[in-house]
Amino acid sequence: MIEWSEQGQARSALWRSEGGAAAPRRVQLADDTLPADTAFRLACEGTALVWRGDFQNARQLLQALMRRTDRKTPKAAARAAQKLASASPAERFHLHRQAQAQRARTLGALLIPVEGDYSIALRRAPDLRAACTEAWGPADGRPSLVALRELLGIVGAHEWRKKGVEIPALGARIHPHYGVFSPIRGEYIDLVAEAPLPATDLALDIGTGTGVLAALLARRGVARIVATELAPRALACAADNLGRLGLEQRVELLAADLFPPGRAPLVVCNPPWVPARPSSAIEQAVYDEGSRMLRGFLAGLRDHLTPGGEGWLILSDLAEHLGLRTRDELLGWIAAAGLRVLGRLDARPRHGKAQDAGDPLHAARAAEVTSLWRLAVATPEAT
Template sequence: MLATQKQYVQWFENETLRHARWLSESNHLPPARIVLVDDKTTADEAYRLACEGTSLLWRGDFHNAKQLLQALKRRIERTNERSEQRKIKKAANKPAKSNKTAAESSETPKDIPNLFHQQRQIQAQRSRILSRLLLELDTDYVSHLRRAPDVSTACTAAFGQLDKAADESCVLSFRDLQGALGAAQWREKGVSIESLGVSIYPHYGVFAPTRHEYVQLLLDAPLPTVNNVAYDIGTGTGLLAIILAQRGVKQVVATDLNPRALACASENFTRLELANVQLQQADLYPTDAPLANLIVCNPPWLPAKPSSSLEYAVYDANSTMLLGFLQGAKQHLAEQGEIWLILSDLAEHLQLRTREELLDWFANAGLAVKYRLDTKPKHGRSQDDTDPLFAARSAEVTSLWCLQRV
């Protein structure tokens, strides 16, 4: 999420010191070194500067900036491929301690957590390099580059209004601008949830439910006998709350801490004319709400540190949200109530958490497993055997854990 305190960036242009508001969705610090680049700048030169930590403020044709970003991506991929080949060659030249090949040795189970963290480091470095290609927009989010599209509506929706009274311009990464434009398209066309017969309209900075095999689990799970009140903890786009409302729960209280998520969920509830859903900004559980007969939660699945607002939907440092949810559930649950926890076991296959740990967390929270429903993922990465983490992804199972008081 964008930092609440304004930050500014400055650079010299035509012997004049310029400054503008700095926008970064990943909360990158304002760049210390900026050079002006344009259509004459080669991709090799831009890549060298970006790798050295220099940010590149684009002054050429807008569409040529898109081409430069693609060229930077290709150079990063080639660099990573050469690095991987060197590692394989080095492993192959080591004295053999077993009959395993170098490739087999690099995929032993003990290496999986390291491989996961290495992949995250590679992704973070890739993001840092690509985020060094910058654009300047004026106070109305208008770009004055040649062939620049109208981005003002998408940027206003993503980043809010700039200070027009101060004639405030902004500088942001080309990648963040592309993210805002992509989010505007998702928000306009929506994400179809076929098993539910509705479309969900994500906002910028709110995780889009493009992967929704778990929806069928919530449709298949039998509702508690008494289902007057349900909570949806960490509602995001509001999808789980919509499922509960459409299944006939009389009162659904949906919570989230992210203002973007609350605005997104509110819009989705209004589109579907759901009068029985209430929204509340809260860190996990609502206040001044009746005890719930049913509490549902789809927390981040992987215990690792998020680096952007979207990653908070995937990564949960030290399993903080999951543990907080479990530890607070019992005191908000009515007698004979149920908890539906939607959770992937990918963390277990990546050896970031064990099944025994998860079951211990349930027990320590005074909860027991009533039943579990499982489904296999259908997303592309689970089928991609070129993914370094394919063994873990292909074995993944997403479960609805139905928990109750001990």
């Protein structure tokens, strides 16, 4: 809970933060009269601003804070460039993450009061009750405070959920829910669509997320897929998408950490690619601290493949270019798990950051390759 005084009255509200950020220790009321420079100084000092002015003016203030956060003096820009130039790829990555975290803290200082029914009692405030219900569940009557930046993210997720993401390999749209990673990077989906499919009527999809790969396997002719997922939001999202596609009878969803019981001729997994700590639920689709999911999949794959079966590991090598994991480490984990590589299909990324020379991680992103590793149980002759 966050507590403050307003017009001589004690006030309190539930603190909401998708990333698990600690509730601010200092809060101050703010409205349309607050200059952007003052707001920026207070935000940098760790003071959160409870907005009581016009909602659209709050959006403008947030944009002003963004400009001030991203603006650097020539000397500061030169120092930052020099620091990056002498840094290793791993150091560049960690510096980038630190800068992202600091930026998020500063921009997250502008707070919007949300009523107990998810309405917003500010001038020119839109009706965001449907979007908030999708993100947070049914309203429980408790007022809350949420960063405007996060609230706008909820609105964006609501629109993505309505519109969906076109998946050419599937010939349909996938509708990501709030907090579930959107399948906007199509190269890993195309690899699963193009890989030679083993003769099978059963497949396991480990960490299904939106359900896109389970749906693709079903469209490719696999009669039954068992898809696992640990996150409740992702399970609900996958169920929604499979229902929209009319595949709910062919895909069984299970709440499980990695593998379901049993074996299958095909086991597919697209784990997070970067071994670093996630800062929010949605980042768990990208960051896998200590490569926990990757190593868990490899270690358990042998016990969940039928004789002659294949495991498909879909993995970007971005971590290798960032100096966070080596190819020898990956191959060592594969061998230690009693597995061998049957083949590999590669694809280059098509997202905009790979072509953005101004991105601090451009060199790693430009060299990135996403691969589908076809794995099988190692035979005595192979070892």
